Amino acid sequence: MTPLVHQRCLLHSDREAIARCPSCRQFFCRECVTEHHGRQLCAGCLRRLTVAPPVRTWRFGPWLIPFHLLAGIGLTWLAFYFLGWILLQTPTEWHEGLAAESVLVGP
Numbered sequence: 001m002t003p004l005v006h007q008r009c010l011l012h013s014d015r016e017a018i019a020r021c022p023s024c025r026q027f028f029c030r031e032c033v034t035e036h037h038g039r040q041l042c043a044g045c046l047r048r049l050t051v052a053p054p055v056r057t058w059r060f061g062p063w064l065i066p067f068h069l070l071a072g073i074g075l076t077w078l079a080f081y082f083l084g085w086i087l088l089q090t091p092t093e094w095h096e097g098l099a100a101e102s103v104l105v106g107p
Contacts, residue, residue, distance in 0.1 A: 010042075021045055 007017035009029035017027035023045035033040045036049065 023048075 007020075007027040009015045009017050009032055010026045011032050012029050015029040015031075018030050019033045019040040020027050021033065021042040022039055024042060026042065028042050033042055034046060035041075036046055041049070
């Protein structure tokens with residue numbers, strides 16, 4: 001391999017190379033490289049590192065909205081149903097406040 005002194009920029013053949021991109025292993029001039037996290041990278045490798053990966057969309061997403069709505073309504077109905085059932089199981093004295101009165105005052 002020839003030393004860096006004799007290398008030319010991959011994109012500008014008339015310019016002397018000053019750095020070698022650690023990702024693609026090609027030589028580049030000052031205008032073609034930039035520093036990124038302490039490394040000299042070429043524009044192509046920098047673009048690949050900084051471009052966000054494409055967002056995956058789930059094709060069943062629209063079908064889940066009505067399901068979540070119905071599930072929420074069903075769970076709310078169950079919660080109120082069991083709350084009413086528990087209140088029906090409590091003695092009548094409790095609802096009228098007589099249970100607490102008999103404990104505090106005595107029989």
